[in-house]
Amino acid sequence: MKIKLAILESDVDFLKNYSIALSSRFSDKLEVYTFSNLENAMSALADSRIDVFLAGDNFEIDTSNIPEECGFAYLVDSNDIKSFKNEHTVCRFQKIDLIYRDILGIFSEKEYIVSGSNMANTNCKVLLFTGIEGGTGASSAAAACALYFAQNGKRVLYLNIEKFGSADMFFYGEGQYTMSDIVYNIKSKKSNLSLKLESSVKIDKRGVYFFSSPNLVLDLLELDIEDKKLLINTLVMSSQYDYIVIDCDFGMQKDDLELYSMANEIILVGDGSEISNDKTVRAIASIQILEQEKNMSICRKTMLLYNRFNNYTGRTIENLDMRTIAGIPPFENLNTQQIITKISGMQFFNVLE
The missing domain is CATH 3.40.50.300 (P-loop containing nucleotide triphosphate hydrolases)
Structure with missing residues (x-):
C-alpha cells in the first residue's frame, strides 16, 4: 500500500524538485500529487483520498475542511519550528529520508488501521x-x-x-x-x-x-x-x-x-x-x-x-x-x-x- 501525499507549494520549481526527489527515492511507498493552487489542492483531498497533506507556510489553510482521515503539516524553513499555526511542521530543507520519516510520523498519528503491511518476515x-x-x-x-x-x-x-x-x-x-x-x-x-x-x-x-x-x-x-x-x-x-x-x-x-x-x-x-x-x-x-x-x-x-x-x-x-x-x-x-x-x-x- 502506498501513502497518498499531496504537496501544496507556490514555488513551482521547488515543488517540482521536491516531488521528483520523493517519487524517485520512495516510488514503492509514496504516491505524490503536487499543487500550486489552494482550491485545486483542497478539492483533491477528498476526491483522491489523500493520506497526508503538506502545505507551504505562506498558505492559509482552513483545517476544518481537511478530511478527518488525512494528516496535515505546514512546510517550514527550519527544524527549530516545531509548530506553525498550532499545526505540525515539516522542514523543507532536510535530507529526503528525514522528510519521508516525518511524513510517516504524520500518517501514523491518524486513528485508522493501516492494511497491507508486510508481516511475512519472521527470520529476524x-x-x-x-x-x-x-x-x-x-x-x-x-x-x-x-x-x-x-x-x-x-x-x-x-x-x-x-x-x-x-x-x-x-x-x-x-x-x-x-x-x-x-x-x-x-x-x-x-x-x-x-x-x-x-x-x-x-x-x-x-x-x-x-x-x-x-x-x-x-x-x-x-x-x-x-x-x-x-x-x-x-x-x-x-x-x-x-x-x-x-x-x-x-x-x-x-x-x-x-x-x-x-x-x-x-x-x-x-x-x-x-x-x-x-x-x-x-x-x-x-x-x-x-x-x-x-x-x-x-x-x-x-x-x-x-x-x-x-x-x-x-x-x-x-x-x-x-x-x-x-x-x-x-x-x-x-x-x-x-x-x-x-x-x-x-x-x-x-x-x-
Whole structure:
C-alpha cells in the first residue's frame, strides 16, 4: 500500500524538485500529487483520498475542511519550528529520508488501521543482553554486537529498554523523535505502531538503527511487560531487520522471564570477578527453578560473556552447563565509541549468527 501525499507549494520549481526527489527515492511507498493552487489542492483531498497533506507556510489553510482521515503539516524553513499555526511542521530543507520519516510520523498519528503491511518476515533474530551486576559493561557489549552485525552488512536495531539506559551514548542519527514518542504511541493503543516505529527510528552513520533515549526516564518506566512484548513483536514482524539487539536490566520476576523468553539468544554479561561469578551462579540456579515452574525455556539459550575480564584477577565459572562466548579485556584510556569499535572488531559475535 502506498501513502497518498499531496504537496501544496507556490514555488513551482521547488515543488517540482521536491516531488521528483520523493517519487524517485520512495516510488514503492509514496504516491505524490503536487499543487500550486489552494482550491485545486483542497478539492483533491477528498476526491483522491489523500493520506497526508503538506502545505507551504505562506498558505492559509482552513483545517476544518481537511478530511478527518488525512494528516496535515505546514512546510517550514527550519527544524527549530516545531509548530506553525498550532499545526505540525515539516522542514523543507532536510535530507529526503528525514522528510519521508516525518511524513510517516504524520500518517501514523491518524486513528485508522493501516492494511497491507508486510508481516511475512519472521527470520529476524532477537539477541538479549543483560548483566546481573552493574558496571560489567553489558550495554557496551550489546552496542558492540549491533555494530558488528551492521558492519557485516546486516540490518540491525539496537533497542535499549534499561531504566536508565541511553542509546545516544553509543549511536547518533538525525531525526526529531525519541523513545518518548514510541511510549506515547504504545500507551495510546493506536493500531499503526509499525509505521510509528519506522518514522521514529534513527540510523547511525555506521549502519545501526536505534531509537533515541526518552526525554524523561519516567516515560520508559510506563511500559509494562505487555507493552514491551507488543513493541518487540511489532519490530520482529516489520520485515525491517535481520537482528534486534535488546539491552535490558536483569531481573527474575515473572515479567523479566517473559521478556527473556522472547529472545533467540540471551547473553549474560559478567566480569569474571569473584563477586560477579557468585551472583551469576546463584541467579542461574534460581532461573532454572523458575523456568521449570513456569514451563519456560531460558537457560538453554543463555550464553556467558565476560567483559572487562582480567586474566590475573578474573576467573571463568567452572562446572556450569552453559556456553561461554568470549572474554573481553579491559580497555584503558579509550572513550565509549572507541571501546565498542574495538569490541565489535574482535569477531566472536559470529557465534550469534
